Amino acid sequence: EPEVTQTPSHQVTQMGQEVILRCVPISNHLYFYWYRQILGQKVEFLVSFYNNEISEKSEIFDDQFSVERPDGSNFTLKIRSTKLEDSAMYFCASSLRWRNEQFFGPGTRLTVL
């Protein structure tokens, strides 16, 4: 069964450093998303991506964040200058139809020290 994969599973970084979180969505899916979940809190939408451009973003997704689909398979989330409050689990998801039946990856746990 096809699945969304994410690397790394855990990333530890120093405050102010740049990080890139990587995702490989399901191959025939058209829509791609990033979410985050701070420990013990609810899942929060960050951004959606379709046809090589951002289709929606939340208030959380400020200028420190960017997304890219550099080739036909990878989907990345970059945080330019990490803050302590960026520590969270980051989930990538993909879907064939807009917003519907999203398949989530296992997540990357980001720890900012």
Place this chain on the structure above:
Amino acid sequence: EDQVTQSPEALRLQEGESSSLNCSYTVSGLRGLFWYRQDPGKGPEFLFTLYSAGEEKEKERLKATLTKKESFLHITAPKPEDSATYLCAVHFTQGGSEKLVFGKGTKLTVNP
């Protein structure tokens, strides 16, 4: 005020003891309501999408229903493997843009 509220926060059931989880929402312009299951340390797993009041979806021991202000996830004769956190998420339009808001989830424990 939270736009999406799930209750109860936690629920313990005996195997075979049926119950319901609630997701209430205060938003207008509903585009869809989603139910997910999340196991510890994993990403959410899609269960159902509901679009309009009166709609029902079923999958094995789970049945999701939707009214104008809330959704229920009914669990019939649950088994220990149904233990997980169940999340609902509401997709809606507000001020000309689309938003997706998750509830905090209901942690379900089914004891054998």
